[in-house]
Amino acid sequence: MPDRQRADARRNYGRILAVAEDEIAAHGADASLERIARITGVGSATVRRHFPTRRALLEAVSRKRIEALRARAQELTGQGDSRSTLLEWLSDVVAYCVSARGLAAALLYDGVAPDPVHENTCSATLEEAGDLLLRRAVHDGVVASGVTMTDLITLIVGIVLATEHHPDPAAAADRVFRLAVAGLSPQSRAKAPG
Structure with missing residues (x-):
């Protein structure tokens, strides 16, 4: 199960990053972290775990x-x-x-x-x-x-x-x-x- 979690975490990271790139391109540095989480299909805590700031x-x-x-x-x-x-x-x-x-x-x-x-x-x-x-x-x-x-x-x-x-x-x-x-x-x- 730990290997699966690592694979899931890597996938989440990649998906969050791809959505964040689009959102930041559209809305600049103030792009909503909550919106990024929602579009990615993860919780905002997951976004913050990967990107604490x-x-x-x-x-x-x-x-x-x-x-x-x-x-x-x-x-x-x-x-x-x-x-x-x-x-x-x-x-x-x-x-x-x-x-x-x-x-x-x-x-x-x-x-x-x-x-x-x-x-x-x-x-x-x-x-x-x-x-x-x-x-x-x-x-x-x-x-x-x-x-x-x-x-x-x-x-x-x-x-x-x-x-x-x-x-x-x-x-x-x-x-x-x-x-x-x-x-x-x-x-x-x-x-x-x-």
Whole structure:
């Protein structure tokens, strides 16, 4: 019977995650956990057992996209102009966050002390992935020293959340990101990407 329970638990996890992806795509980070449970055909306690916090659910839904962004940073590392590659990757992060409702909320700093079991792995993964791109750009003098990857992820989250309800959130987020980029550069190189 324990093997059957494990198989059932795995099936429930997969079904909950699939429904959660659809619900978060439709309703954003505030998608109802009770509705997810109802559509999945499980109790809300089952949803909470698999995803004890909303952040845990958002991170699970966002995991594939975060992994794709990590891979993209690795692909760009060492290529071309360091400023351009950093900005290209950050632009990809903005685009992913806009297209995947809930991803920005998964990256949001909420002021809660990290729980070792449910820490914000999405942010940590992105910060680690982009760090090499940022360090190279700072070393080359094309991004101001003192800028951190945490700063950049926070900036992106703010932009995406602020433009989420705009009639064209992708265009609005991209425009605001491009405006913000000029502030990242030393005065002599201040220009928007692209």
